[in-house]
Amino acid sequence: xxxxxxxxxxxxxxxxLYEEMLYDAxxxxxxxxxxxxxxxxxxxxxxxxxxHMETFSPYTRFGQKxxxxxxxxGPPAAIAxxxxxxxxxxxxxxxxxxxxxRRVLQAIRAAQPKAAAE
Amino acid sequence: xxxxxxxxxxxxxxxxxxxxxASAPEEARALAGGQSLGPMLNLRLARPQLLVDLRRxxxxxxxxxETGGVxxxxxxxxxxxxxxxxxxxxxxxxxxxxxxxxxxAVRNRGTIGGSLSHADPAADWVTAMIALGADVLITGPKGVxxxxxxxFIRGAFRTDLKPGEVLTAVWIPRLAEGAQFGWYKICxxxxxxxxxxxxxxxxxxxxxxxxxxxxxxxxxVILDLAQAPEPDRLTEALAAGTAGLDDIDLxxxxxxxxxxxxxxx
Numbered sequence: 001x002x003x004x005x006x007x008x009x010x011x012x013x014x015x016x017l018y019e020e021m022l023y024d025a026x027x028x029x030x031x032x033x034x035x036x037x038x039x040x041x042x043x044x045x046x047x048x049x050x051x052h053m054e055t056f057s058p059y060t061r062f063g064q065k066x067x068x069x070x071x072x073x074g075p076p077a078a079i080a081x082x083x084x085x086x087x088x089x090x091x092x093x094x095x096x097x098x099x100x101x102r103r104v105l106q107a108i109r110a111a112q113p114k115a116a117a118e
Numbered sequence: 119x120x121x122x123x124x125x126x127x128x129x130x131x132x133x134x135x136x137x138x139x140a141s142a143p144e145e146a147r148a149l150a151g152g153q154s155l156g157p158m159l160n161l162r163l164a165r166p167q168l169l170v171d172l173r174r175x176x177x178x179x180x181x182x183x184e185t186g187g188v189x190x191x192x193x194x195x196x197x198x199x200x201x202x203x204x205x206x207x208x209x210x211x212x213x214x215x216x217x218x219x220x221x222x223a224v225r226n227r228g229t230i231g232g233s234l235s236h237a238d239p240a241a242d243w244v245t246a247m248i249a250l251g252a253d254v255l256i257t258g259p260k261g262v263x264x265x266x267x268x269x270f271i272r273g274a275f276r277t278d279l280k281p282g283e284v285l286t287a288v289w290i291p292r293l294a295e296g297a298q299f300g301w302y303k304i305c306x307x308x309x310x311x312x313x314x315x316x317x318x319x320x321x322x323x324x325x326x327x328x329x330x331x332x333x334x335x336x337x338x339v340i341l342d343l344a345q346a347p348e349p350d351r352l353t354e355a356l357a358a359g360t361a362g363l364d365d366i367d368l369x370x371x372x373x374x375x376x377x378x379x380x381x382x383x
Contacts (some may be wrong), residue, residue: 018306033119033161043308101306101313105366 140282192231245332
């Protein structure tokens, strides 16, 4: 299942930073090809070490469990928390995925009048 | 993702290519490396009835080095420039820019002339050639003419090419002694088209400080001054030349330009 976990992690990085189906005001999809829909590639996925923590299921005959793209769950939380930790000094916080450069800049701008008022 | 049917011609001389292109200006498209036109055909964003393949024309291949600069054939690939297979009159800047165009498979086939003729605002050569003060050589039914890159690029996907005309070579002037060039591009991912490009040429001896901002909505914004622009002047010029970009776009572009400036200075 290593490949599945690794692929899931890449997918989670995509969720956190890249993948988005946008529509314009007229309802026209803006990401209908892979030229527009951003995916993490070889340059965006770091080396990943996979460690397994095994527990047997009490509900199945041989203790086996199913596995999906479990690796996809962690990256968005880890990356979003890291970004928000970095933005903390500016009083800014990003609450939407994917965390695009534009969203980060918007969050910083939104925080600036607030910071100035305090 | 399959192109509509088209005819394909591979003329053996420039004259033949020009007459093919001129005979059906609405229906014919020139093909060089095909790295932009290919995907456009597949997505049917372009539906020419005839493709005229220019890549092997002897008139578009080859380089000539002169005292003042270098002529690069329009069919010179990004990879050839990246690898230093062509002379670089800009002390390594051309190779550096070439090495960051898309990814290697694209650079192996994509050409400098094709990129300029396509005139995607986010294409590296569009901004770089303007910043370096390059010229392009154009041959058409009415003869040969030479145009400054800054005048050749008219807008997003718009050039000075008239029906039947072919960009045959690019003149890149030698970077003057003591002159400095800075280049910075901001991309979401390596290989993606740039979000913003900044290019700065500082030639104090000749009293030139040129700032070029690329990957904007149309033609790159060019600011030719005698010294470094005042921040206000810069912001003003950028805002004037970048209709359709919002504050955040402008901030990203200004950042690219500032970093290019720092590299050049």
